[in-house]
Amino acid sequence: MNIFKKNVKRYVHFFIFLFVLLILIFVLYYFFKNIIYLHKKEIEGMELHKNAIVVLTKGYNGNEEYQELIDRNNSIYNIFYSLIDDKENYDIIIFHEGNITEEQQIYIQSSTPNLPLKFKYVEFLNNNIDNPKCPNTGLSNNFSIGYKNMCYFWSISFFKYLHEYDYIIRIDEDCIIYNLDINILNKYKEQNIMFSSAYYQDNDVDDVVIGLKDLFDNYLIENNLIKKNDLKMPYTNFMILNIPFFKNNIDVNNILNEIDKSNCIFSNRWGDLPIWGYILSYLIDKSYYKEDKNIIYLHGSHSTKIN
Numbered sequence: 001m002n003i004f005k006k007n008v009k010r011y012v013h014f015f016i017f018l019f020v021l022l023i024l025i026f027v028l029y030y031f032f033k034n035i036i037y038l039h040k041k042e043i044e045g046m047e048l049h050k051n052a053i054v055v056l057t058k059g060y061n062g063n064e065e066y067q068e069l070i071d072r073n074n075s076i077y078n079i080f081y082s083l084i085d086d087k088e089n090y091d092i093i094i095f096h097e098g099n100i101t102e103e104q105q106i107y108i109q110s111s112t113p114n115l116p117l118k119f120k121y122v123e124f125l126n127n128n129i130d131n132p133k134c135p136n137t138g139l140s141n142n143f144s145i146g147y148k149n150m151c152y153f154w155s156i157s158f159f160k161y162l163h164e165y166d167y168i169i170r171i172d173e174d175c176i177i178y179n180l181d182i183n184i185l186n187k188y189k190e191q192n193i194m195f196s197s198a199y200y201q202d203n204d205v206d207d208v209v210i211g212l213k214d215l216f217d218n219y220l221i222e223n224n225l226i227k228k229n230d231l232k233m234p235y236t237n238f239m240i241l242n243i244p245f246f247k248n249n250i251d252v253n254n255i256l257n258e259i260d261k262s263n264c265i266f267s268n269r270w271g272d273l274p275i276w277g278y279i280l281s282y283l284i285d286k287s288y289y290k291e292d293k294n295i296i297y298l299h300g301s302h303s304t305k306i307n
Contacts, residue, residue: 051167051185052091053081056122056153058146058173059099063107068173068300069094073112075177075297081115083182092117095153095161097124097146122161124149127266134211134264143208143269152265154236154272156256165243172237174300179307181294184240194242195280195289197234198297198306204233204274212270215262216278219255229286233277235306238297251283 053076057069073092081087094100094108098121105119126145130136154170162168167185171177181187188196203209220227246252264270280289296307 049089050091050165051089051169052093052162052165053169053171054093054095054158054162055171055173056095056150056158057100059096059101059104063104066104066108066111070108070111072171072173072175072177073108073115073117075175076171077112077115079177080180080182091165093162094119095122096120097122097149120161122153122157125152125266127263129263129267131211131263131267133214134262134268134270136267137207137210139205139207140267140269145266148266148269151269151271151275155265155270155275156260159243159247162243163247167240167242170236170239170241171297172299175238176298176300177296178298178305179294179296184292184295188240188242193288193290194245195234195276195284196240196292196295197236198238198292198295199235200232200277200291201235201273202232204271204277208269208271209274210268211262211264212274212278215258215264216255216282219251219258220282223251223254225251225283227282228284229281231277231281233273234280234289234291235299236273236276237299238295238306239276240292245288246279249283252279255279255283 055069055072060066076092081090081092084090092115094117096119100108100119105117109117124146127148128145158168167188169185188194219225259265259270259275265275293307296305298305
């Protein structure tokens, strides 16, 4: 009888222990589930509201050499930033390769005191490569390693530096804005537009896109995909892009990884213009991107007014 009572006690204690343990596991599960949920909502909230106006620029020796960048900054302030009500939802970022000194940064900021600038460093890659699938040519060799780094940044690595933003507006240092709707991003959200440029062209020069079409054609074949649109290439010196949309697109990620591994940006100078042209034309439904003729600017290095 005593043995029976002892066994009963053991079983009771065991089940009490098991019950308490299950309650503890249940409580911890919901605790961490709520933490993860709140963190996810915080990130989603950031993605929905925070945007950036961005440039990747060179460093110069003298302050006077930054006048083109300052003129660009002033046009952004006068035409867009000074007129928007949600300034807190925009970061104005100047990426550089560590060669804009603190004194120069202060000088550039002082020239547009009401446009809060964030200076951020990006890694410079010294990749001198000749890939036979996308070989060096006389034309590709004419482009500096700095130019190829710019192409690499605006094709591949900008996602790493801008992953916390929703929309980004790329405006190169040689662009002066004449017209930019202050409600443009709200309209794009309503219309589900994920990419825009003010102008599209048919192609880039053959000598600096060797192998690019083959890479995309092979990707479609290997993944049983069909080319979505006729080939058009956006003028990328001014472009608007939704970061989460492209960052979460499996095909875009796969193709950018292949481009990165090939080193063809450094070998044959594949530019960001043709790369984004192929991405949009081959992989993205036409409803998600547009040629926005309401965007008007001067592209200084080509002395061309766009629209």
